[in-house]
Amino acid sequence: MNFASDNVSAAAPEILDALARENHGPAMPYGADEATARVRAQVSELFEREATVHLVSTGTAANALALATLAPGWSTIYGHEQSHIEQDECGAPEFYTAGAKLTLLPGAHAKIDPEALETRLAVPVRGVHQVQRGALSVTNATEAGAVYAPNEVARLAAAAKAQGLPVHMDGTRFANAVARLGCAPAELSWKAGVDVLCLGATKCGAFAAEAVIFFDDARDWEFQLRRKRGGHLFSKMRFLAAQMEAWLADGLWLRLAAHANAMADRLAAGLADLPGARLRHPVDANLVFPELPVRAHRALQAEGARYYPWPGDQSFDGPDDAAAGCRLVCSWATTEAEVDRFLAVARGALSS
Amino acid sequence: MNFASDNVSAAAPEILDALARENHGPAMPYGADEATARVRAQVSELFEREATVHLVSTGTAANALALATLAPGWSTIYGHEQSHIEQDECGAPEFYTAGAKLTLLPGAHAKIDPEALETRLAVPVRGVHQVQRGALSVTNATEAGAVYAPNEVARLAAAAKAQGLPVHMDGTRFANAVARLGCAPAELSWKAGVDVLCLGATKCGAFAAEAVIFFDDARDWEFQLRRKRGGHLFSKMRFLAAQMEAWLADGLWLRLAAHANAMADRLAAGLADLPGARLRHPVDANLVFPELPVRAHRALQAEGARYYPWPGDQSFDGPDDAAAGCRLVCSWATTEAEVDRFLAVARGALSS
């Protein structure tokens, strides 16, 4: 019963098999290998467009390197106040951009309120005195487990592009979003105005593999220099490529994501029947944010369930009947049995 | 016949097995897993001293993060003019330190000439007008395949410490050095004055795993923040740990390195018998730097041998008898058959 994060999961067996298959004989380093070339072709086909693809091993690296390529130090990146780039990267975007600001926007379920963005972008920049407009960053699925539909992304992107700003998508859970929407990856990315997509496999079944996909290659060389300079260019690149190739092959990425989403649905459905339970966010992806009476949390923890209070200043202390929020994350590896056991323990605590 | 680099090799089977073994069930992320804890204990035991150990996935990240923790932006790092941090990291140390200088020192076989270091350190720093003395960086084994003995490291470190400078060791081929010297790892590191060792497994049999070992934990937290901020904190850390654990277990790291060294010896011995061949550097580790007549290179390339001219401005064009230098790198995966075939092709070209 580990719902702490999707990153507590192992890698899917297909990913391990691919690594094993790739693990023989010599291969040229730094991306000059055949597996990396295959991934490039695969991504272009999947996204129905020529794209430059570069692999890195963490989502933070993918985001920060991509943003630094888009937004100079004297600019600001517009993003949600709950976004990973603001909340969970220890300032990596600021580090890689040499000090760009993040302009934080509100919005329910960690989705940027388009009016808030439009209003903010309409504020004139006072010459050299203020940082300039830099880039827009959109996370799909969001930190609150919500999913933007293509037209929602398109509205935000249009507002950015009206000011000449490039659009970055933090797609650490892009797979979950696409699996939920059933749309083409192209629809949710470049067709909606996304210039760079950081497509995350790590949380969704890989060991550690993220693809930074530029739909326009104007900044390709700069990105490559930044990647190397950041220490993110793998010498044995074929092992990142092997993961990504297997993940994207034959729809595995969507099957894994759909499973994680389904487990979240199952959790949500079960929670709906519990007295005193309430969901704080819609369940569009693989995250569930219930509020539960403290005694349910206490019983769950006693049974070894792992998960975090949410928001961060919540606590599972307090009177039995007090409501306390938490975050439950399902992954490709979450089982129905785990979900059902979680629900049973909570139900038991609440009905006693 | 791929002698282009040790990073063209696959991972050793033991490393893959360890990854597979670790690949089940949930594990807490970001280094809070058991495998990472085991690696910490393992390193402390191997180095006969409590040490803080942090894993990253590339040697450039290890070096740059370690150096940034030691040397502020307004300082200079003393290192060899042929060192990886100067020649092969696209300025990663400068990026991570926010602009520290590298003061480049000469020395045969890419080993820092101790007198050159002592002379340079004796030059007074003119107040705020010049960057301050920051840190010493020593690479063992060197880019030219030479190995510093413990007393050689100690002399350099003593010069640094006389000025209060911390000492960094780029140990991307530390395994090869220890395997050659037959000394205890402690002797070649902290007992010789090294404060931070970047111990590389990637080139020596892993997929991608490097341990940054601080023998003094005063800067541990700062390093951790820098690692996260640099995008180098793996969420599924157990998979870096699994590699490192298997590599260090039961002396595997030294067996793999000793094999690579032995293959280099075999190459060197064979080359010694060839007319017109000459070694430019001693073969202390797994690298061989022969000069060969151009027609030998031509024959080797025709047979599909992969390796680079050395230094970089050499070329395999030119008259048949002109001497041209190259670099041949052996790895844990290099076979006697490959070595022998290389020698046979060269011998054939030269005796015809």
Place this chain on the structure above:
Amino acid sequence: MNFASDNVSAAAPEILDALARENHGPAMPYGADEATARVRAQVSELFEREATVHLVSTGTAANALALATLAPGWSTIYGHEQSHIEQDECGAPEFYTAGAKLTLLPGAHAKIDPEALETRLAVPVRGVHQVQRGALSVTNATEAGAVYAPNEVARLAAAAKAQGLPVHMDGTRFANAVARLGCAPAELSWKAGVDVLCLGATKCGAFAAEAVIFFDDARDWEFQLRRKRGGHLFSKMRFLAAQMEAWLADGLWLRLAAHANAMADRLAAGLADLPGARLRHPVDANLVFPELPVRAHRALQAEGARYYPWPGDQSFDGPDDAAAGCRLVCSWATTEAEVDRFLAVARGALSS
């Protein structure tokens, strides 16, 4: 009738005279001159405490260098959302700190709401995932012309210090604050918990001179290196020192500031009598923020009055009776005649 900013004013005659007096013969550079030594003594006496004093030529440099010395790149600086460091320095704090964040706090009249600060500081930092708490920055007088009393500064500083944070004061209009409060400079700075005061003379009568005053010298050398590295170490330092010395001598700084404050009071008093005029902020210092009917603005502009709409998205277009905000800044050089003429023009427009 130029109320655009206090930086449109010339330098006070005493400052020019001092420069002329200092302008003879050779003097050792980079602060090794006698005038700089005298300023150090003067500041320590004025603030009733040994302090290290370094001169720079712009307020942005003073703030950014001071903050970089206090707060590492992986931290956040707590400040008001309307503060100069956020709104008017094109990201200089982020640049000098190598990417620290600014955590923006609300509060009426650009004064930090102490409860908002306390609440924000109470939010736990999640390990390495978030930037760490770095420093508190307080501006006195504020961008809205309000003045913190010593006990108000002390409350904010106490909240910061409870978390171990150093406190920076942007004192570009510290003179105006002290002149208004009639308190000792020490009371409003180190006795209230301020660790570094950026004391601005530029806006208050100098050509270009700012003193960065550290009440604790632990970071003195680092600051000096940062200043040089930032290109802010004057060679002919005596000319910065001459300005600062004359400004601080015999209470000139407070006389100039008191005059500017009095002119603002005169403006405010006059505006109070005008139909349709309303002040948006209290007049604690030398800034006045009235709302006026558009036709008054139109008449003023026609008469050549210079000043800015406020906030920035206001405009002097629109229907005659629509209210539009503006900022009026008085300086040491503002005359009663200018004030009275401004009022007369506005009165004329409104009574017609």
Place this chain on the structure above:
Amino acid sequence: MNFASDNVSAAAPEILDALARENHGPAMPYGADEATARVRAQVSELFEREATVHLVSTGTAANALALATLAPGWSTIYGHEQSHIEQDECGAPEFYTAGAKLTLLPGAHAKIDPEALETRLAVPVRGVHQVQRGALSVTNATEAGAVYAPNEVARLAAAAKAQGLPVHMDGTRFANAVARLGCAPAELSWKAGVDVLCLGATKCGAFAAEAVIFFDDARDWEFQLRRKRGGHLFSKMRFLAAQMEAWLADGLWLRLAAHANAMADRLAAGLADLPGARLRHPVDANLVFPELPVRAHRALQAEGARYYPWPGDQSFDGPDDAAAGCRLVCSWATTEAEVDRFLAVARGALSS
């Protein structure tokens, strides 16, 4: 007898007068004043070409900001190993560029050896592994007081431009160079291939004023943002402009420089007659680098002469007859009497 540096001199009376003249009434800040506009026109006329001109207050700021605008962090700047940007700016270029390297070139009298530059530029850059070629920086007059003729600058610039590199000139003593050569400023700058000239008035008669002159305005806006972000945008810009305007008006800049050069000639001529004296560098500008017997130094110091040993590790201790080098800098303010007294004291010591 202060020959320590040209920055020990006061400002020329004409500069002070101009400041006084400009010091009345309000003027719009940040360069929107009339004096700044006049300087722009003046520079364009003097250099016979439209140019963008930005004023800053230190030479280090001028150089570092200009270089950062030319060379990205992942590049290297080619310059002389004795240049100010390497030796005297505490890493300001590295700071402003976010970590570019300086590739240090040799050459007599601190002039870059053109063959050394050509050879270095011919070395191929190995893909992303090495920092890329960034910019060339040439100092005229050099740190050793030598002057490049236009054709010498042109040869270096041609080598740079063959690789697509922009050319920066550190012109802290450009006035001395032009005064010596008697050429048009255009000949020694853009006609010889210089893209950005940092024209220094500070050492040559101003309080603190440097003009950064871009002969091509493609990077003008970026430079302005970098200047503000670096804290180098003066609010009361008219006072920088007043200095620069007066300095450039009516050939004052060349008269002041010619005087400084003439004083250096006089020193050199006098030293030529002294037994045991020897010049280490030609006297092209206002610097003289004699070697003198220690007893001469001892006598000079006893008489209060101020100057530095040169190179930095020299010392005025040692046996009476040992030769010790020093640097003597003349300025617009140096008098014949000072020179003659210096020579007389030295002559006395050597003939006794």
